[in-house]
Amino acid sequence: MSPTQQRNPFPFSLPPSFTNTASSALTAVSQHIDTSVILPTALAALASVAGSGLSRDRTTVGPAGELISEGVCWGVWAGVLLLAGGGVGSGKGLGLSWDLGLSGIGGRKRGRAGDGQEGDGDVEVGLLELENGNGNANGGPSSASAGAAGRGTEEGDAAASWSVWAVAVGLVVAALYRAELGDIALFPVLTPLLLLADRRFRPEIQRPSGGLGALAYTAWGTALVAVFGLFALLGRDAVGWALVLIPMVALFIVYAALIPRSVDARQWLTSVPELEEVIVPLAGRVGILVVVGLGAQAFVFGIRSLAFGFSALLLGLLKAGFWYFTVEAARNTSWVVATAIGTFGLVASRDPYVQLSNTQAFLPFFASLLVLAQVIYALPSQTKGRMILWALFLIPFGPYLANIAAIRSAQSSALHSVAHPIEVLARSARSDFKQILDRQSKTYSSAIKEYQRRYGVEPPQGFKEWYEFVVANESPIIDEFDAIHDAVAPFWKLSGDEVQRVMDEAYNTPGIDLWLCSYSSENSETTCKHPWRGSDRHIAEMFSSVLGDLHGLIPDTKFLVNHLDEPRVLFPHGTNTEGKKPLSLMDLSEQPTWDAVTKYCPTKPERGIANPPLEEAGLPLVANLTHSLDLCKHPEYATSHGLFQAPASFKLIEGLVPVLSTGSPSTLSDILIPSPAYLVESEFQYNPASDIPFSHKASNLYWTGSTTGGVSSASHDWHTFHRQRFLTLAQNLDHSQHHTYLHQTQGSTAPTTITTSFLNTHHYHVSPTRIFQCATPLACRQQRAHFRTLPWQPADAAFQSQLAFDLDGNGISGRFYKLLASHSAVLKQTLLREWHDERLKPWVHYVPVSMGMGELPETVSWLVESARGRQFAEEVAREGREWMGKGMRGVDVKAYLWRLVLELARVGEKGRGAIKEVE
Known part of the structure; x- marks a missing residue:
């Protein structure tokens, strides 16, 4: 083969007419383009x-x-x-x-492979063409x-x-x-x-x-x-x-x-x-x-x-x-x-x-x-x-x-002059919340009557001192404590001695992971003990700091507190013999829990088949929080939340046991208390120096954090865990997912809905900063490949955004109060009931987000892009911040815990007889 010939590496040849035409075209192009470089x-x-x-x-x-x-x-x-x-x-x-015969090599190579003789060759450097155009420069001997x-x-x-x-x-x-x-x-x-x-x-x-x-x-x-x-x-x-x-x-x-x-x-x-x-x-x-x-x-x-x-x-x-x-x-x-x-x-x-x-x-x-x-x-x-x-x-x-x-098309067609369904829900919510505040008892006698009307029994001993404290500190909530009654009422079916026996039995159950705490009336101190743990996660500190000055106003009381983030207690309501049955402990950590937590639903729909959501103008907005949290009405939650798929720890106690927890789904019966994170953990305290006015904040939704909520493994698909689903949506990673938006058409007074895969990610500053809780390294590796991650972010970074997102982790989110106290509007997604549910009003103090998040793209778009939406977001931020200073203060938390401990002291009082019927 001559040096100018090249071997055809392909086992076929093209027709001469085609090659001639192509050659002519390439020749014409090469007259105007240096194909050896440009191509x-x-x-x-x-x-x-x-x-x-x-x-x-x-x-x-x-x-x-x-x-x-x-x-x-x-x-x-x-x-x-x-x-x-x-x-x-x-x-x-x-x-x-x-000899490759490639265009542009411009050099000569000579020599035999492995013959032991010296070879030589010239290799063009070619860069000198920049100066003299001849392209000839010897790069030295080469072989x-x-x-x-x-x-x-x-x-x-x-x-x-x-x-x-x-x-x-x-x-x-x-x-x-x-x-x-x-x-x-x-x-x-x-x-x-x-x-x-x-x-x-x-x-x-x-x-x-x-x-x-x-x-x-x-x-x-x-x-x-x-x-x-x-x-x-x-x-x-x-x-x-x-x-x-x-x-x-x-x-x-x-x-x-x-x-x-x-x-x-x-x-x-x-x-x-x-x-x-x-x-x-x-x-x-x-x-x-x-x-x-x-x-x-x-x-x-x-x-x-x-x-x-x-x-x-x-x-x-x-x-x-x-x-x-x-x-x-x-x-x-x-x-x-x-x-x-x-x-x-x-x-x-x-x-x-x-x-x-x-x-x-x-x-x-x-x-x-x-x-x-x-x-x-x-x-x-x-x-x-x-x-x-x-x-x-x-x-x-x-x-x-x-x-x-x-982006401009979405902005131009968004709702601007037409009333948004969120505004309708907000007006109704504000009216309801005003009525709640207006109907609170104004005198001690009216408070007694309201208590009797609601619960059919007399208030506990010490109720008068509690009422005087609430009035003296201008606490706005006096009568709305149904959550305490609903949680404590089942224990009226047991005598006080039986309640004490049940608590002792539960505490001594191997592996149950409960703290047994005692409040001393004499010195107003709370002490807690555990079979093997040394740190109580600030439980005793919280009770002692909140109730520490109530000498003699609360009887000596004993109570159990859950150490874990996840809720614990399951028992059927309406039975009179449950307290006499031995309690059972079932460890469902890193296992599906849905069937267990919904076993007592009155009418249990087929798993995975959802009831039609309550929708406003085609959007699954949260119009009724109670309905939204009801697991029995939402079987689709079985594969929407990590708690029901593979919780990090889940030791389910089945039996009539009074256990205090920070959060609980609708079907479990934990007695709710404020999280110590809200009160005594510095990481979750609001720092005004880190905050800025709403108008100075970035127009986006902020969330960064860890991938808690479920344990990822080969058998548990992390894609359906609640935090991972939110990240996937906000980072626009699922291009097959379609979002519903409300559009305003010219001449129409009612919004219309459209469905599109478009999501304006400029509105979302959302990333995981720590990927963990993986049963195998592969699960974490897959998530690192899937999500766009950020390194550690400052604790108060959310204060730089007008919208701050908050959602469940393994349990409740400790950030919630800090975000509410800020100048940012809070968007909250949760399936857990908390102690404050009767005093925090969705659409007034925060924006609720459904578990499916089908409304989230439109909600964020409206709050960020439209003038009316931004005004509403600023109003929510202001209402939440002001209410944190009126109804969620330290004295308000004290009022709740004081009343709770009074109720616990009464049901656990030695010598008290069982009452079979309590409203």
Whole structure:
């Protein structure tokens, strides 16, 4: 085969007419475009964008797929080069010798593989075209054979082999990082670093520094582009700097090893030959390291972690295309263009539909423009048609423009002048709450009568002193304590001695995990004991601090307190013999609990079949909180909340046992108390110095936190846990999910509904900061790949947003009161009843959110985008904050706990007889 002939690697031929036509077309194009430079650069950029976008979707490619794609990349390239005419020798050194006949190589290679003779060759540097246009510069002696001098020596072979290993390790380390943590956010920094390395290795090369060429060949220009690239890539995906440095250093070694060296250049890393000359040994080394990496993944995460699909193979082909065309483009410039093209792929493939703000959506768009200019002006100035590469700007510009258009369309059609259903619910809620406040007893005698009317018995001893305290401290709630009565009333069926016996029996049950607390009337102190635990999670501290000054006003009392976040007690109401049955303890930790907690529902619908939600104007808004919390009416909750799928701890006590807990679903019978987190834990206390006025806050919904609420495993799908469902919605990760919005049509006085997959993620500052509670490492790894995470955030970061979201964790959320006290409007989702339910009114003090969250996109959109919505949000924030200073103060909590302990003291009083009928 003559040197000008090329072997056809494909087992077919095209018709002469077709090839002639194509040849004529290519000839015409080549007269205006330098295809040896422009085409490889464009194709490398396209492969970089497509590969970066596909790699970023780690739930599709998978961590194992990312590693496998690296092996596919180099394996495919090596195979294609061998098929295209390469040969592999078997002597000393690298043992490679082929003539690829590729356009733009511009050099000669000569030598036999493994014959022990010295070889020589000329390799064009090509960068001097920037100055004199002739492109002829000898890069020094070069040989692909083994011999007694130059690279043919054993020392040179060892150094070259070490360099190939270094490149292979760098490539696989970077792939491992992408597999586990996503984008290498510091990648743009490689361009200025490589420019410095190139100057060191080839100091004699003159580089242009004027005009836009400064973006490619000056330290300040490349640094400027890198800064904007960093801003575009860091954002919500940032992780610790030390960790990001690892793949950046690895890739720097890779690219630096590929930079040609001058003869006299001082080398800290031996240069590898031209990449195609070492592709076979490099592919072999990468393959070995990929197998090692996959083995490590299987060891840590299990064999199931090695699953991958066709997308991994596609990603490998895209990577191969990127490297092949980048090498071709770099022949006529320098390796600086390689990292510039890689940076373009990263920033241009950023999805504007998932960014947190307009600024974060614009930054990748602007950074793409700068990086593209860097790529274009890195090419020789006389390159014909290089300005055509500006067309690549359409890659980031199209999605950015489409996102802006979708946002403006949604804003223009949102409700502005027509009354929103939320406003209707809010007016009704305010009226109801005003009536509750107005009807509270005004005198002690009226309070006695109201108590008798509600509960059919006399108030407990000490009620008068309690009433006087409430009035003296202007507590607005005097009669609304039905939750206490409803929880305590079943124990009237037992005598006081039986209540004491039940508590002792429960406390002494192995593994029950309850605190037995005693309140001393003499010194007003509460002490708690536990069979094996040392810390009571501030239970005794809370009771002692709240009730510590009530000497002699409360009888000596004993009560059980739940140590766990999750609720505990289940018993059927309406039976008279339950207290005489032995209690049972069932440990359902990390197991489904739905069937157990709903076993006493009066009419139990088939599991998973939902009752039609109460809807307002086509939206599942929470119109009735009691109905929304009723598990018996919502079998779909079985697969909507982590508590019912795989709670971290769930030790269910079945029997008539008085246990105090901070939260409980509708079907369980825990006696509700305020959480110590609300009162004594500093992390959850409101700090006015950290807050700002509502008008100064960002117009978005904020939530960051951990993935508590359920334990993820192979048998428990974390996708359906409540916190993970919220994160998936707010981060717009499920593109098959459709959202309902209310639209205002011209000339209509009533809103209409539309359904679309569009979600304006600029309205949501939502990310997990800690992914844990996983039965296996694989479950946490899957979530890290699925969600866009943030590092730890300040405790009061939510105060910077107008809307603050709050939802259940393993139990109740300790943040709730702090958020209510702030200048932000609180959106609250919960399935747990709390002590304050009778004094906090949804749509007045906070915005309730349904478990299905079908109304959330429209709610957030209206509260953020419309003037009436923003006004309503500010009113909710003000009402919640003011009520925290009126009805949720320390004295109000004291009033609740005082009354609760009085009721507990009465039902547990020694010598009290059982009462079978209590209203």
